[in-house]
Amino acid sequence: MARDFAAELAECRGKIDDVDRRILDLLNERTRVVERIGKIKADAQLAVYEPKREDQVFQNVKEHNGGPLSNEAAKRIFERIIDEMRKVQRDRMETGN
Amino acid sequence: MARDFAAELAECRGKIDDVDRRILDLLNERTRVVERIGKIKADAQLAVYEPKREDQVFQNVKEHNGGPLSNEAAKRIFERIIDEMRKVQRDRMETGN
Numbered sequence: 001m002a003r004d005f006a007a008e009l010a011e012c013r014g015k016i017d018d019v020d021r022r023i024l025d026l027l028n029e030r031t032r033v034v035e036r037i038g039k040i041k042a043d044a045q046l047a048v049y050e051p052k053r054e055d056q057v058f059q060n061v062k063e064h065n066g067g068p069l070s071n072e073a074a075k076r077i078f079e080r081i082i083d084e085m086r087k088v089q090r091d092r093m094e095t096g097n
Numbered sequence: 098m099a100r101d102f103a104a105e106l107a108e109c110r111g112k113i114d115d116v117d118r119r120i121l122d123l124l125n126e127r128t129r130v131v132e133r134i135g136k137i138k139a140d141a142q143l144a145v146y147e148p149k150r151e152d153q154v155f156q157n158v159k160e161h162n163g164g165p166l167s168n169e170a171a172k173r174i175f176e177r178i179i180d181e182m183r184k185v186q187r188d189r190m191e192t193g194n
Contacts, residue, residue, distance in 0.1 A: 003140070003141075005137055005140070005141040005143070008137050009134060009137055009138075012130050012133055012134045012137070013134075013150070013153075015130050016127060016130050016131070016154070017153075017154075017157045019123050019126055019127045019130070020127070020154065020157055020158060020175070021157065021158075021161045022123055023120060023123045023124070023127070023178075024158055024161055024162060024166075024171060025163075026116050026119055026120045026123070027120070027166055027171065027174060028162070028163060028164060028165060028166050029116055030113060030116045030117070030120070031164075031165050031166045032165060033109050033112050033113050033116070034113070035165060036109055037106060037109045037110075040102055040105050040106055040109070041106075043100070043102070044100075044102040046102070053110070056110075056114075057113070057114075057117065060114045060117055060118065061117060061118075061121055064118045064121055065121060065125070066122075066125060067125060067128075068125060068128050068129060068132060068185070069121075069124055069125050069128045069181070069185070073181040073184070073185070074121060074124065076177065076181060077124060077174075077177050077178055077181055078117070080173065080174050080177040081120075081174055084166070084170040084173060084174055087170070088165070088166070088170070
C-alpha cells in the first residue's frame with residue numbers, strides 16, 4: 001500500500017497548530033509579567049533597557065536547550081520575543097497605565 | 098514601609114525565566130515535528146516552502162490570541178519561528194537524515 005503523504009502531513013500540521021497555541025498562551029503570559037515589570041520600573045524610575053538582564057535571558061535559554069533547535073536559532077527567536085516585549089514596556093511607561 | 102522594587106523585579110524575572118523554559122521546550126517540540134515534515138516532504142518530493150501553509154499558521158495564531166500581546170507582535174514572533182524552522186527543514190532535506 002502506498003504511503004498517504006497527505007495524511008501524514010495533516011497529522012503533523014495539527015500537532016504544530018496545537019503547539020503554536022500553547023506557545024502563544026505562554027507569550028501572552030510573558031507579556032503580562034513584562035507589563036508588570038514596566039509598571040515597577042516606572043514607579044522606581046528605572047530604565048527599560050537593561051542589556052545585562054537580556055544576557056541573563058539568553059543564558060537561561062542556552063542552559064536549558066535540549067535541542068534539536070540549535071542555540072543560535074533559539075537565541076534569534078528569543079531576540080525577537082524580547083524586542084517585541086520591549087515595545088510593550090515602552091508603551092506602558094509612556095501611557096503610565 | 099518603602100516598596101522593595103528589587104524584590105518585585107526579581108520575582109517577575111523568576112517568572113519570566115520559567116515561562117521562557119516552557120516556551121523553549123515547545124519550540125523544540127515544534128522543531129521535532131518540523132523535522133518529521135521535512136522527511137515526509139523529501140520522501141514525497143514536495144517543496145519546503147508553502148506560503149499557503151504559512152498563512153494558516155498565522156491565521157491559527159490570530160484566531161487564538163487572547164492578548165495582551167497584539168496580533169501584529171505575535172505575527173512577527175511567529176515569522177521568526179517559521180523562518181528558523183524553515184532552515185531546519187532545508188538542512189534536513191539536504192542531508193537526507
